[in-house]
Amino acid sequence: MRIVVCIKQVIDPEVPPSEFRIDPQKKEAVQGRANLVISTFDECALEVALQVKDKVPETTVTALTFGPKSAEEALRKALAMRADEAVRVDTDRTGRMDPAGVAQVLASTIQKIGGADVVLFGREGADFDSAQVGQMTAEALEMPLITLATEMEAVDKGIRARRHGDDGWSVVEAPTPVALTITNAPVNVPRIPKVKDVMQAHRKPITTMTLDELGIDPAILSEAAPVEMEELFIPEVNNQVTIIEGETPEEKAEKLAQAILALKVL
Amino acid sequence: MPNVVALVFAPAGQLPASAFELLGAGSRIAAAENVPLVAALVGSSLNDLPKQLLAHGAVEVYTVEDGLLETFQPDLYLLAAEQAVQAAQPQTVLLLHDGVGAELGPRLGARLKGGVVTDVIEIVTEGGVRYRRPVYGGKAMATYAVRRSPAVVTIRVRSQEPAPEQGNAEGPIHPVAVTLDPQAAKVKVVERIEEEEQEGVKLEDARVIVSGGRGLGKAENFQALKELADVLGAGMAASRAAVDAGWVPYAMQVGQTGKMVAPDLYIAVGISGASQHLAGITGSKHVVAINKDSEAPIFKRAELGVVDDYSKVLPVLTQKLKELLGK
Numbered sequence: 001m002r003i004v005v006c007i008k009q010v011i012d013p014e015v016p017p018s019e020f021r022i023d024p025q026k027k028e029a030v031q032g033r034a035n036l037v038i039s040t041f042d043e044c045a046l047e048v049a050l051q052v053k054d055k056v057p058e059t060t061v062t063a064l065t066f067g068p069k070s071a072e073e074a075l076r077k078a079l080a081m082r083a084d085e086a087v088r089v090d091t092d093r094t095g096r097m098d099p100a101g102v103a104q105v106l107a108s109t110i111q112k113i114g115g116a117d118v119v120l121f122g123r124e125g126a127d128f129d130s131a132q133v134g135q136m137t138a139e140a141l142e143m144p145l146i147t148l149a150t151e152m153e154a155v156d157k158g159i160r161a162r163r164h165g166d167d168g169w170s171v172v173e174a175p176t177p178v179a180l181t182i183t184n185a186p187v188n189v190p191r192i193p194k195v196k197d198v199m200q201a202h203r204k205p206i207t208t209m210t211l212d213e214l215g216i217d218p219a220i221l222s223e224a225a226p227v228e229m230e231e232l233f234i235p236e237v238n239n240q241v242t243i244i245e246g247e248t249p250e251e252k253a254e255k256l257a258q259a260i261l262a263l264k265v266l
Numbered sequence: 267m268p269n270v271v272a273l274v275f276a277p278a279g280q281l282p283a284s285a286f287e288l289l290g291a292g293s294r295i296a297a298a299e300n301v302p303l304v305a306a307l308v309g310s311s312l313n314d315l316p317k318q319l320l321a322h323g324a325v326e327v328y329t330v331e332d333g334l335l336e337t338f339q340p341d342l343y344l345l346a347a348e349q350a351v352q353a354a355q356p357q358t359v360l361l362l363h364d365g366v367g368a369e370l371g372p373r374l375g376a377r378l379k380g381g382v383v384t385d386v387i388e389i390v391t392e393g394g395v396r397y398r399r400p401v402y403g404g405k406a407m408a409t410y411a412v413r414r415s416p417a418v419v420t421i422r423v424r425s426q427e428p429a430p431e432q433g434n435a436e437g438p439i440h441p442v443a444v445t446l447d448p449q450a451a452k453v454k455v456v457e458r459i460e461e462e463e464q465e466g467v468k469l470e471d472a473r474v475i476v477s478g479g480r481g482l483g484k485a486e487n488f489q490a491l492k493e494l495a496d497v498l499g500a501g502m503a504a505s506r507a508a509v510d511a512g513w514v515p516y517a518m519q520v521g522q523t524g525k526m527v528a529p530d531l532y533i534a535v536g537i538s539g540a541s542q543h544l545a546g547i548t549g550s551k552h553v554v555a556i557n558k559d560s561e562a563p564i565f566k567r568a569e570l571g572v573v574d575d576y577s578k579v580l581p582v583l584t585q586k587l588k589e590l591l592g593k
Contacts, residue, residue, distance in 0.1 A: 013402070135371075164517070166365035173456050253580070266498065
């Protein structure tokens with residue numbers, strides 16, 4: 001079984017709001033002192049793929065990214081986690097890239113590298129939180145889609161996955177080829193690569209492709225995209241908290257109860 | 267003639283709790299663009315549901331009704347939705363950003379070759395319709411314009427005023443003939459897993475939520491939280507730290523990596539307020555925080571706060587509210 005995991009390199013989403021800055025002209029976050037990391041849910045998706053490989057060693061796990069040269073670091077990390085192959089589609093664009101365009105790039109790349117039995121995505125990017133690329137890539141590849149999965153295994157002619165939907169947990173099955181978006185759960189906390197594997201990852205090849213080779217017009221990523229992000233801003237917070245004072249916790253609690261009632265929502 | 271189409275899914279004849287919010291959002295867009303608001307309703311056992319949508323502002327309803335749509339199955343729902351929406355001649359398609367809408371919205375947008383915006387919390391109508399949504403885990407906001415019709419937009423649950431009932435439930439109802447092939451259903455549910463989840467209130471729809479974090483210290487301490495939740499008829503939630511510690515199940519997690527909630531009242535107990543948690547409560551009307559650390563970021567979001575040991579505050583708060591509410 002060949003699993004392709006689509007990953008994106010992002011500015012560390014754990015940057016606290018006090019240090020978070022944006023560039024309103026470029027309409028993107030400013031990196032500042034933050035690290036570049038694999039987007040949170042994408043790293044969980046890698047873990048899900050590698051767990052399949054742990055059980056069935058013939059599984060091939062390919063990490064695929066669409067991003068600038070710096071995104072090779074994300075692929076090195078994936079290789080250090082013991083993904084088998086790494087592919088990068090090159091772009092020097094920064095800022096928001098339209099999800100419909102990104103989906104076309106990923107789908108074309110997956111076809112060019114010989115297809116996949118399973119394509120995994122994080123449930124949403126840890127930058128723009130759009131949750132569109134997985135769905136749209138599945139459409140482009142005409143694959144069925146399972147969203148919000150936390151783990152999967154290979155079964156006869158398909159896969160079985162556990163997912164967390166609106167109505168709670170369920171186990172679902174689908175025939176391959178199939179696409180899944182992965183959400184975080186204790187079961188897919190990403191593994192920490194071993195030092196030896198980190199060293200070896202630096203010697204492994206990374207296949208690089210260009211949009212030209214894929215026959216894709218880069219304009220679909222922004223100028224000719226169906227959606228334009230017109231504005232990015234940090235909303236002003238003029239929140240005033242009323243701290244309830246009192247001699248004892250009990251007194252505070254009684255006053256708080258009155259104050260909650262005064263909100264008139266109960 | 268192009269329409270604003272509110273796409274509503276009703277498996278087993280059940281309208282989602284936020285269906286009329288979609289019509290509320292739709293009516294504002296329709297007024298701004300000067301086009302009619304219609305509804306597309308996809309499901310089974312629809313009975314009087316089309317009339318309910320007419321009574322809440324849709325001027326026409328397109329329906330796809332099929333026994334195969336008794337439970338949500340993504341492949342069949344997508345096929346049915348595509349047909350229903352096409353029949354309704356969309357300029358804009360609105361879906362709820364619940365699990366189903368978030369899954370199908372982008373796929374539908376790709377099929378219709380339109381422009382997709384997801385998880386919208388604000389619709390700007392001055393000088394053309396624009397869609398606003400939180401990005402970077404709630405640390406920033408972005409405003410989007412759709413350049414290619416149809417716009418396919420998913421709307422965060424409880425972010426919009428629901429359309430009021432207008433009394434007049436008259437209007438054309440157009441059944442759309444769709445032949446669904448059971449073979450087209452690729453994704454199959456083979457097992458539903460019951461969990462020891464809190465009974466009753468569904469977090470996404472909850473009007474009141476009581477939520478606990480790392481400050482609670484251990485699983486047993488969620489019992490005190492449950493007593494307050496019972497008095498208020500509230501949903502029980504937790505921060506990621508409490509879920510990661512294994513104190514409560516994942517289904518209770520609120521935040522960027524859990525559920526997005528928008529209650530009228532959110533009571534955060536022992537929650538510091540990491541940005542990824544605050545991202546999940548963006549739409550909450552009133553936030554109350556109880557935390558012993560006065561510097562905790564949650565107080566930057568809260569309207570009312572108590573700085574003290576929650577274990578001393580909570581029992582008295584529960585008792586007092588019980589008295590005041592006459593329970």
